[in-house]
Amino acid sequence: MxxxxxxxxxxxxxxxxxxxxxxxxxxxxxxxxxxxxxxxxxxxxxxxxxxxxxxxxxxxxxxxxxxxxxxxxxxxxxxxxxxxxxxxxxxxxxxxxxxxxxxxxxxxxxxxxxxxxxxxxxxxxxxxxxxxxxxxxxxxxxxxxxxxxxxxxxxxxxxxxxxxxxxxxxxxxxxxxxxxxxxxxxxxxxxxxxxxxxxxxxxxxxxxVAKRNAAADTVSQLVYGIQREYKRELLAYLIGHGHWQQVLVFVRTKHGADRLCKQLIKDGIRCAALHGDKSQGARVRALDEFKTGAITALIATDIAARGLDIDQLPHVVNFDLPQVAEDYVHRIGRTGRAGAEGQAVSLVDPEEAHLLAAIEKLLKRQIPRVADTGYPRVSLESGNAKPVAARPKPQQTGRRAQPSGGKSEPGKRTSPRKPRRGNVSSAKPR
CATH class of the missing domain: 3.40.50.300 (P-loop containing nucleotide triphosphate hydrolases)
Known part of the structure; x- marks a missing residue:
C-alpha cells in the first residue's frame, strides 16, 4: 500500500x-x-x-x-x-x-x-x-x-x-x-x-500493530549480571570497545543521571544528562546534540526520555532497571524502530534481581545473559540476589563474551586494568 x-x-x-x-x-x-x-x-x-x-x-x-x-x-x-x-x-x-x-x-x-x-x-x-x-x-x-x-x-x-x-x-x-x-x-x-x-x-x-506489552522482534536484548560498583566501568568499556556512536542510557534518578554523566565525561565519553530539573533550553540542546552526533551518550530518566523520537538509534542501555516492568518495554522501544535492528543492554546488579524477574514475566521469556563479564559472578535469581563467587582471575583470552543462548557480543575483556581517565579506547574493566 x-x-x-x-x-x-x-x-x-x-x-x-x-x-x-x-x-x-x-x-x-x-x-x-x-x-x-x-x-x-x-x-x-x-x-x-x-x-x-x-x-x-x-x-x-x-x-x-x-x-x-x-x-x-x-x-x-x-x-x-x-x-x-x-x-x-x-x-x-x-x-x-x-x-x-x-x-x-x-x-x-x-x-x-x-x-x-x-x-x-x-x-x-x-x-x-x-x-x-x-x-x-x-x-x-x-x-x-x-x-x-x-x-x-x-x-x-x-x-x-x-x-x-x-x-x-x-x-x-x-x-x-x-x-x-x-x-x-x-x-x-x-x-x-x-x-x-x-x-x-x-x-x-x-x-x-505489535504484541501487547512486548518488545519489538528487531531488538536484540542482553543482560550483564554485575555488582553495582562496576556498572559505570563496564558501560564505558562497552561504548569504547564497541565503538558505539550513539547510546541512550536510562537511570532511575535525576541525581544518578548527573553523576553518571560526569563520570563518563572523565572517561572521555561525550555525554549529556536529560531529566526534569533541566531547563527546556538545556533539554532541547542535549537532544539536538545527541541526534547530530555531537555527543555519544544521552543519560536520561524515564519521564524525560518519554516519547523521544530518534531515528535509527542503535543502542539502549538500562544502567538501572525500571521499577515498573512495562517501562522496560518503553525504554527499549527507542531502538529497533520501524523494522531497523537495535540492541538493548541491561546492567543488572543483585539488588535488581526481582525487577528483572518481573520484566521477564511480562515478556514471557528469559533475556539472554552474558555468561562471562570479566567481573565477579552474581546470581540474578530473585530472592537469592548475592554474589556467588569471589573475583575471578583475569582471563587473558581474546575471545568475545558470549551471552547464553544469544549472539556474540564485543566486550570480552582482555585486561584487568582500570580504565584510564580521558581515553575511551583503553577503557577496559578491571
Missing part, C-alpha cells in the same frame, strides 16, 4: 513525499482510513511505529476539508501528551506535514514562560498540542476555550496514568463538547487504560 491510496489530500501527499516516505507503516495504514471516517480509535502502538503521523495526517486532512472562516480561529483539535518533549515532537509533526496547508498549530507546555503561549492562543489556532498541567493553567486563567474542539487525541495514555495525570485528564475531558472524535494511543494496556478507554471512546475501532 502507498500513501497515495489512503485518501489524503494532494498537499499532504506532497509533504509526505518531501520527507522521503511512500509506504505507510502498519499503524498508519490502519489508523488513517478509520480516522478519516470519523471513528473513535483505540490503538496499541509502541514508540517508533509511526503513530504520530498516523493521527496528524488524517486530522490535518479533515481540517483542510472543513475550513472555518471565523477569526480568531477556534481550537478544533486537542492533542494531550505526558511530556513537553513529546508535545514538541507532535507539534513538529503537525508543522512538517501541514506546511502546505492554511492551518495553525501551537505547542503548550510548562517549563517556559506562559506569556508567549497566551499571546499565540489569543491570535487563534486550529490545533493545540499540550501537556495537562499547562493546559489547565491557561483554561483556569480564561485564555483558552475548548468548547469548539472536534477531535481529541490522548497520546501515550499509559504514561499519562503512570505520571498521575488521570485527574487532570478527566477535568479536561469534562470541558470538551460531547460530540467529538476521540483517539487513544497507548504502548501498553493496563486495566486502568481499559477503564479509561471505556469511558472516553464510543464504539472504537481497535488497532494493534
Amino acid at each position: 502507498l500513501f497515495s491510496e489512503l485518501g489524503l489530500s494532494e498537499q499532504l501527499l506532497r509533504a509526505v513525499a518531501e520527507q522521503g516516505y511512500q509506504t505507510p507503516t502498519p499503524i498508519q495504514a490502519q489508523a488513517i482510513p478509520v480516522i478519516l471516517q470519523g471513528r473513535d480509535v483505540l490503538a496499541g502502538a509502541q514508540t517508533g511505529t509511526g503513530k504520530t503521523a498516523g493521527f496528524t495526517l488524517p486530522l490535518l486532512h479533515i481540517l483542510q476539508q472543513q475550513p472555518i472562516p471565523q477569526k480568531p480561529r477556534p481550537v478544533r483539535v486537542l492533542v494531550l501528551t505526558p511530556t513537553r518533549e513529546l508535545a514538541m515532537q507532535v507539534y513538529e509533526s503537525v508543522r512538517t506535514y501541514g506546511k502546505h496547508l492554511p492551518l495553525f498549530a501551537e505547542a503548550i507546555f510548562g517549563g517556559v514562560s506562559i506569556n508567549p503561549q497566551i499571546q499565540k492562543i489569543r491570535r487563534g489556532t486550529d490545533i493545540v498540542v499540550a501537556t495537562p498541567g499547562r493546559l489547565l493553567d491557561l483554561i483556569q486563567q480564561q485564555h483558552l476555550d475548548l468548547s469548539r474542539v472536534e477531535h481529541f487525541v490522548l497520546d501515550e495514555a499509559d504514561r499519562m496514568l503512570d505520571m498521575g495525570f488521570i485527574r487532570d485528564i478527566r477535568k479536561i475531558i469534562a470541558l470538551l463538547p460531547e460530540k467529538r472524535q476521540n483517539l487513544l494511543f497507548s504502548a501498553t494496556y493496563a486495566p486502568e487504560i481499559s477503564a479509561l478507554a471505556e469511558q472516553l471512546l464510543h464504539d472504537p475501532v481497535e488497532i494493534a
